[in-house]
Amino acid sequence: MSGSAADTPPPMGGAGAHGVTVTLADPFPPEVEAGAPVTVRIRASCAAGCDLGGTRVRLLAVQQILAEGALDAPLEVRAPAQVGEWKCEAVADAATVDGIHHRSASLALSARVLPHATSLAVWVAESPVKGRPFTVNVGAKCAAGCSLQGQLVEILDEAGSKMGEGRLGSSPHAGTSALYAGEITLTAPDRAGVFTCFARFSRAKHALPHEDAAASFTFRCLEPPDHTLSVRVRLEGIEARKQGIEVRAGPYQAYTDEGGVARVGVPKGVHELTFWRVDLEPASMRVDVTGDLAVDLVAGPRVVVDEDAERWG
């Protein structure tokens, strides 16, 4: 992109004044996030080949100087906070070089300013029991890394009715760069089953505009446990700690204690018992729970398959 000389009359009658063309070292971005830094390097050239090295340049918007400096020097500016069209002008001031007047020139620039993209993560640490309170974690991330501390997040049911809301915390969630998360306490439905909900981040009150974001998620609402299933995980063929083995009866879970026993609260009925720890070979068994029950599960070392050997065994 380049622009032609402005209509600025040269001094001393204008005879011999040279025209100037303004260009940019790099293309002006067609789209930019609100408030994002933009670097502009304004160049100017004389059709007659004069060296315009000392020319001053400016970047203007709405007649205001955003930045100024030397020819081809990086000018750091920020996109406006308002979404919409951003019009700028790159200007090379008039200059006299080797006694020859060079007219000022400008180049019109335009970019579309966008709100910051946001995305969500939603997680339910434990399946709730019907009718009881439970916690939903909602995290929001601005693609530009903005702090979203204190912003509002909401939970809606499948029909769109609000179930609850909360505020995002003050620091990023552990392990993330800029996911601000908050906990929302809800009351589980009064019947068991799988439910679909939506988390929503909208109407952010922030100095910079942010997109709304939404994410669906499900949770399973459980029957309350009637009984305790005491599961002893017996280790065979491996010397390892007994504590910390995850035992699951479907959505009901617990971890083994120092004695290798996990106490899982379950409702009456048939359950598929499984266990998991990375050093153990997974196994399962079915149990029919009609009352408190103690069972043993045998766990051996994880089998590392040598596919070469197995295939030709």
Next chain:
Amino acid sequence: MSDETSRSPISRRSFVRTGAAAGLSTTALAALGAKEAEAQQAWDMTADVVIAGAGISGLSAAIEARDRGASVIIVEENYDCGGHGLVSGGNVNLGGGTSRQRANGVMDDNADKVFMDWIEPQGYETRFVDRDLTRVFADMSAETFEWMVANGVQFENTVAGADSRNGPTIQWPVRSELVTAVPTRRGSGLARALEKSARAKGAQILLQHKMTDVVQDPTSKRVLGLVATNQGRTLRIRGTGGVILATGGHTSNVHFRRMFDPRLTEEYQTAGMPYTAQNADGEIVGMKLGAAVWGTASQSMDDGNWISKTAHIGCQWGYSSLHWPPDSPIFDKVRASGLTGVNWQNVILVKQTGVRFHNEIDAGHDFFAACLSWSGDPNKLNGGGPIWAIFDADAVQRQEWDPRPPHVDPDGWFFSADTLSELAGKIRNPHQTLRMSGQTLQQTVARYNSFVDSGTDADFGKPTPQYKIQRPPFYAAWSTPILHDSLCGLRVDTRCRVQRVDGSVIEGLYCCGEAMGGFPQHGLGRCSLFGRVAGRDAASNA
């Protein structure tokens, strides 16, 4: 042959020239045809047997030829010997009445039983064999095992398989001579032992010499030798008894492998790389001379080890039992070991579009067919595109993974992000031809999580999906199936002489190992055995 001849690196019938031609006596020249004499003048080196490839089959051919008094030159493209065998699991499947079998109480195995097992019509891997070659394998199986032992190969005291025919070698004990020291990589015990024996018996091995062509007499069509390059220098090496193509298979050559299966486009990596590549060098030079390709049904059958499920995710090469450790001398090329021991309940697998496509627990050929199915890219209809394992922080915790280098390769093979939508946008890989939509990935995971809640995978029948993918951060790890075995190659007769389409022999040209077709065994037994056949026959011409 005299002891002096058999011990010397190059026998009295071989000679090395530098610079200008000539050196043959007038009498000797007169004994050759005119064209052959002319060709003879232009050789830089000469031996009775010239072998392209210092892997298991090439080394075996070399030893066999040396044992019969022939001089041997091997050209090897790589910086070291061993080929895929050096980084293999070392499982050698040879039976028919070996000492190992007898030591394990199997007293009644014999060549006929081996033959019958290997022509079993109900087995995919035995259905398409060339039975003439299978008979050779059966007849030489036991003696090849004992031959290995006689050449210094040591075997572990474990056996497996029908009649205890299969068993691993002991990993080579000299750590500095290993490319990977992972205990399951016992192939070094076979490769280094054979190399040591070949060198001790006087085979000359030229490393970093790549075979680029074979030389054929224009009149008789007999293969006279080969051409190799080394650091820009070209060498013409004469093989008076024959040239043996032992260059490994073809699965690294995208164009070649697609002859058997058009789906195998460039995104599929090959096991054994980056140590060695299976570039179809031998097959291509043979085909230029009119050699036929043989036993192709074995290559694209819905069985066998030509394709494997990635076992180490988040790295470029995740072949199941080859887990590259950071102390490998070539780890700068490997770049990452991968996250291993994957429990497929902890991840989902998606195409490059971000959609699930199959039950993640499956590891059979239905799974591979789903992986290789069209990814949805209208500009790339063949190939299935990248497959990504998607998982979360909870999976990392359960698996006790460390999702950082050297375990993962963030330069195109592993990504992490705060949200699933962000993760999709970050995925950049040379084979990722479409931008993964954040919304699509988010919806895929939400749907999968609903299956975890319901206990049933309504889309693909994953047995009792157990764990949601929900706790940030989120990860995407390369999990595209990886290729391995070359199960077809050049047509050869029972003497490993290369044959044309019409069955006629290309005189002077041999082929063995994975470059050879007709006996698609996954394993080192066939490579060594047929290497011996080729070496023996080529030596007989000298």
